[in-house]
Amino acid sequence: MTSSPPSLGASVSVSPGVRIKRMLLGGGPLVVLLLLLIFFTFASDTFANPGNISVLLTQLSILLVLGVGLTFVILLGSIDLSAEGVMASSSLVFVLLATNDRNDFQFGILAALAGVLTGSLFGLVNGILHVRLGIPSFMVTLGMGAVGIGIATVLFGGRAPQLLDQGLRSLGVDKVFGVSKLVFLAALVLVIAVLIQRYTRVGRYGYVIGGDEPIARLSGINIKKYKIYSFVLSGTGSGLAGVMAATQLGVGDPTIGLGFLFPAITAVVLGGTLLIGGRGGVLRTLVGAAIITVLANGLILIGVSIYIQTAVQGLVIVIAVVASGWSLRRRVRVIK
Amino acid sequence: MSAPVLQVKNLTKSFKGVVALNDVSFEVRRHEVVGLIGENGAGKSTLLKILSGIYQPDSGEILRNGKKIVFRTVKESAAAGIGMVHQEQSLVTSVTVAENILLGAEGDAVVGGIYNWKVLNRKAQKQLDKIGSPISPTAGVEDLTFAQRQMVELAKALGVEEYTADEPVIVLDEPSSVLEGDELEVLFAQIDRLRQIASVVFVSHRLDEVLRVSDRVYILKDGVCVAERNPETADTDELHRLMVGRESSAEFYREGDQKSVVGADVLLKVDGLSRQKAFSDVSFDVRKGEVVGIAGVLGSGREELTRVLFGAEGCDSGTILLDGTSVRFSSPVGAVAAGFGYIPAERRIEGIAQSMSVQENIFLADSRPVSVGPFMMVNKARQVADEWISRLRIRTPSRNTNINNLSGGNQQKVVLAKWLNSPRLKVLILDHPTRGLDVGAKEDVYTFIRALCDQGIGIVLLADTLEETIALSHSIIVMRDGEIQRRFDAAPGQKPLPVDLVEQMV
Numbered sequence: 001m002t003s004s005p006p007s008l009g010a011s012v013s014v015s016p017g018v019r020i021k022r023m024l025l026g027g028g029p030l031v032v033l034l035l036l037l038i039f040f041t042f043a044s045d046t047f048a049n050p051g052n053i054s055v056l057l058t059q060l061s062i063l064l065v066l067g068v069g070l071t072f073v074i075l076l077g078s079i080d081l082s083a084e085g086v087m088a089s090s091s092l093v094f095v096l097l098a099t100n101d102r103n104d105f106q107f108g109i110l111a112a113l114a115g116v117l118t119g120s121l122f123g124l125v126n127g128i129l130h131v132r133l134g135i136p137s138f139m140v141t142l143g144m145g146a147v148g149i150g151i152a153t154v155l156f157g158g159r160a161p162q163l164l165d166q167g168l169r170s171l172g173v174d175k176v177f178g179v180s181k182l183v184f185l186a187a188l189v190l191v192i193a194v195l196i197q198r199y200t201r202v203g204r205y206g207y208v209i210g211g212d213e214p215i216a217r218l219s220g221i222n223i224k225k226y227k228i229y230s231f232v233l234s235g236t237g238s239g240l241a242g243v244m245a246a247t248q249l250g251v252g253d254p255t256i257g258l259g260f261l262f263p264a265i266t267a268v269v270l271g272g273t274l275l276i277g278g279r280g281g282v283l284r285t286l287v288g289a290a291i292i293t294v295l296a297n298g299l300i301l302i303g304v305s306i307y308i309q310t311a312v313q314g315l316v317i318v319i320a321v322v323a324s325g326w327s328l329r330r331r332v333r334v335i336k
Numbered sequence: 337m338s339a340p341v342l343q344v345k346n347l348t349k350s351f352k353g354v355v356a357l358n359d360v361s362f363e364v365r366r367h368e369v370v371g372l373i374g375e376n377g378a379g380k381s382t383l384l385k386i387l388s389g390i391y392q393p394d395s396g397e398i399l400r401n402g403k404k405i406v407f408r409t410v411k412e413s414a415a416a417g418i419g420m421v422h423q424e425q426s427l428v429t430s431v432t433v434a435e436n437i438l439l440g441a442e443g444d445a446v447v448g449g450i451y452n453w454k455v456l457n458r459k460a461q462k463q464l465d466k467i468g469s470p471i472s473p474t475a476g477v478e479d480l481t482f483a484q485r486q487m488v489e490l491a492k493a494l495g496v497e498e499y500t501a502d503e504p505v506i507v508l509d510e511p512s513s514v515l516e517g518d519e520l521e522v523l524f525a526q527i528d529r530l531r532q533i534a535s536v537v538f539v540s541h542r543l544d545e546v547l548r549v550s551d552r553v554y555i556l557k558d559g560v561c562v563a564e565r566n567p568e569t570a571d572t573d574e575l576h577r578l579m580v581g582r583e584s585s586a587e588f589y590r591e592g593d594q595k596s597v598v599g600a601d602v603l604l605k606v607d608g609l610s611r612q613k614a615f616s617d618v619s620f621d622v623r624k625g626e627v628v629g630i631a632g633v634l635g636s637g638r639e640e641l642t643r644v645l646f647g648a649e650g651c652d653s654g655t656i657l658l659d660g661t662s663v664r665f666s667s668p669v670g671a672v673a674a675g676f677g678y679i680p681a682e683r684r685i686e687g688i689a690q691s692m693s694v695q696e697n698i699f700l701a702d703s704r705p706v707s708v709g710p711f712m713m714v715n716k717a718r719q720v721a722d723e724w725i726s727r728l729r730i731r732t733p734s735r736n737t738n739i740n741n742l743s744g745g746n747q748q749k750v751v752l753a754k755w756l757n758s759p760r761l762k763v764l765i766l767d768h769p770t771r772g773l774d775v776g777a778k779e780d781v782y783t784f785i786r787a788l789c790d791q792g793i794g795i796v797l798l799a800d801t802l803e804e805t806i807a808l809s810h811s812i813i814v815m816r817d818g819e820i821q822r823r824f825d826a827a828p829g830q831k832p833l834p835v836d837l838v839e840q841m842v
Binding site for chain 2: 198199200202207210212215217218219220221278279
């Protein structure tokens with residue numbers, strides 16, 4: 001071997017300016033969350049009470065499970081709008097198979113599993129229709145969401161079936177260490193999601209496909225397969241969210257998911273997962289979901305009318321999208 | 337002697353009737369660097385896409401160590417030990433170096449869909465070590481410089497070695513086009529290193545580089561492999577001639593077609609034009625049929641000047657007289673109506689409407705020649721579009737083809753047609769009209785510039801190189817720091833030298 005080639009600098013170094021900027025951009029949502037927590041703690045006497053914190057965490061849990069599932073799809077640059085319909089179907093499948101006042105089924109925990117798998121099945125259909133038929137994901141999932149509501153309405157049959165399985169009901173209403181059992185379930189889901197994202201093909205290829213699909217294709221990756229998997233993850237999240245909501249309310253109901261979709265998407269985007277895909281992650285969704293929950297709870301406590309809360313939430317998502325777009329613009333400039 | 341590591345035999349491929357490759361054959365021998373040159377549209381990228389399994393040839397075969405192989409997918413090509421470093425960088429910036437290097441080929445680093453990061457990083461490190469790169473496998477690609485990313489690409493391409501018992505063939509597609517100076521030296525050092533462990537196909541349009549690194553050079557022209565040369569005995573002039581099929585000389589710029597404009601009417605008179613922080617007190621005339629070249633370094637204000645002339649930006653003071661009438665534009669709409677045309681440097685962004693057909697692009701600026709009132713006469717439009725396509729020799733399957741499917745040179749011809757088609761055109765502003773075009777397309781553009789002059793159209797030119805400025809212009813303005821530094825007469829037979837201009841520019 002002859003002389004060694006000239007080197008381009010020993011290692012990768014990022015200038016401190018860029019690093020600080022990135023930290024602020026990446027940690028931005030966290031800073032917002034902390035500021036909100038501080039603000040509401042001082043603005044309201046009851047916000048920081050253990051009782052209210054328990055309420056906050058419970059409210060957060062279902063939103064988090066939904067948002068975490070959704071994150072996998074949004075990372076692809078796609079979207080899943082079927083959550084409300086999927087929650088409706090899964091809640092009814094679950095309640096009608098568990099001990100209930102409508103039929104004699106008593107499948108217990110298997111009923112819950114069936115509810116969750118209902119969601120997975122919806123995700124599978126979403127994914128297959130999207131990638132095999134090449135229909136835009138928003139259209140497919142919007143349609144499948146309506147199908148979900150429809151199926152739920154048929155199962156509903158005019159009167160909400162009551163969940164009578166005491167063990168499962170306890171999941172939604174009873175507390176351990178002062179917080180709802182649902183909170184622990186949501187935490188477990190988050191941990192599993194982080195592991196999927198860090199250590200599995202579905203997780204890693206999600207970043208690759210969302211980041212640059214043509215390159216993924218050139219590398220011989222089966223894009224369709226991993227996209228379908230991601231939709232299954234999202235559907236599973238929605239299914240579980242439906243089951244969780246049913247244990248909380250004690251009924252299966254076609255309207256059980258109403259009002260969850262918008263905050264869930266907001267949570268993902270607010271956390272910093274780009275709608276165009278490639279960047280973000282489930283931990284960021286935790287921060288986003290927390291911001292939304294704190295905002296909703298805090299605004300009520302300081303006396304803001306519930307009627308303008310929807311408007312505030314809408315404003316927040318627009319601002320979040322603009323802000324994420326800004327950071328992307330800056331990033332492009334830094335690279336080129 | 338043993339069989340060549342890679343041999344391409346009689347490869348033919350056509351797209352919708354346009355022949356991209358015609359009976360191309362070449363071979364790569366062990367530990368050899370083979371140069372592959374050709375103009376845009378000569379078939380280089382088609383050939384590479386066949387080699388990497390993206391396209392299937394219509395006929396012909398590929399042999400690896402004498403054995404016939406067929407690639408149906410990218411993976412099969414990689415499995416045969418052919419690694420590709422693409423022209424457009426093919427790294428995913430949102431994940432790590434290691435993930436990129438082993439993308440789609442993680443092997444035992446991913447078992448049952450589960451990542452073992454330790455193994456993954458170790459495998460990536462092994463590839464990086466092969467090229468002696470100090471880049472960390474755990475680094476995020478977005479943190480790397482362009483040159484560093486290219487090293488990662490190289491390491492990735494070398495990864496195909498893992499699939500075959502044999503030494504890999506690494507194909508470098510225009511690897512030097514975005515590198516300069518030191519970075520280029522690093523690349524050449526890498527190629528020398530590669531030569532010890534692999535065979536290399538080096539595709540480039542920089543002829544001097546090809547001569548420097550290659551053991552043998554193949555020349556592609558119009559989809560045909562026209563020659564094979566030994567760099568020891570060939571020079572860039574010869575390669576250029578083979579590649580273009582025409583003599584390379586002063587006639588390249590069509591200087592013989594340049595006509596004197598002495599005594600011609602003044603078409604455009606710019607007087608005391610100023611724009612804050614860009615340029616001040618700029619005055620010059622453009623006569624009918626005259627090319628006025630504006631030279632200057634970045635920041636000299638010449639880009640801003642042309643944008644003001646075209647109405648894309650406003651000016652603070654001064655006057656613009658077109659045919660003796662004072663004009664001032666608040667937007668390009670007014671400028672186009674008055675008879676200005678603009679061919680922008682950023683062709684893809686500003687010059688063409690990407691999702692539209694060739695015909696639609698031709699009538700983008702002015703559809704009146706083929707319209708009655710608000711209605712476009714479909715048959716007339718088709719006829720005129722076809723006329724332009726044949727007159728400008730635009731290589732396209734049809735007028736309805738999406739402009740994205742054309743090569744850069746042909747796209748630029750469509751942009752030219754767009755303005756030539758407008759009967760009101762008086763002054764054409766050319767902002768780097770030959771940027772990114774191959775030699776042949778450049779010559780076509782030069783021919784049209786001369787033809788436009790013959791029609792009495794005035795041209796303001798910002799050229800790619802000083803040679804181009806000098807050769808094409810009748811007179812040259814040198815700008816520095818927003819002011820006109822000096823004017824040169826560049827009439828046929830009395831051209832200034834590049835060094836004269838440079839003195840005034842910096």
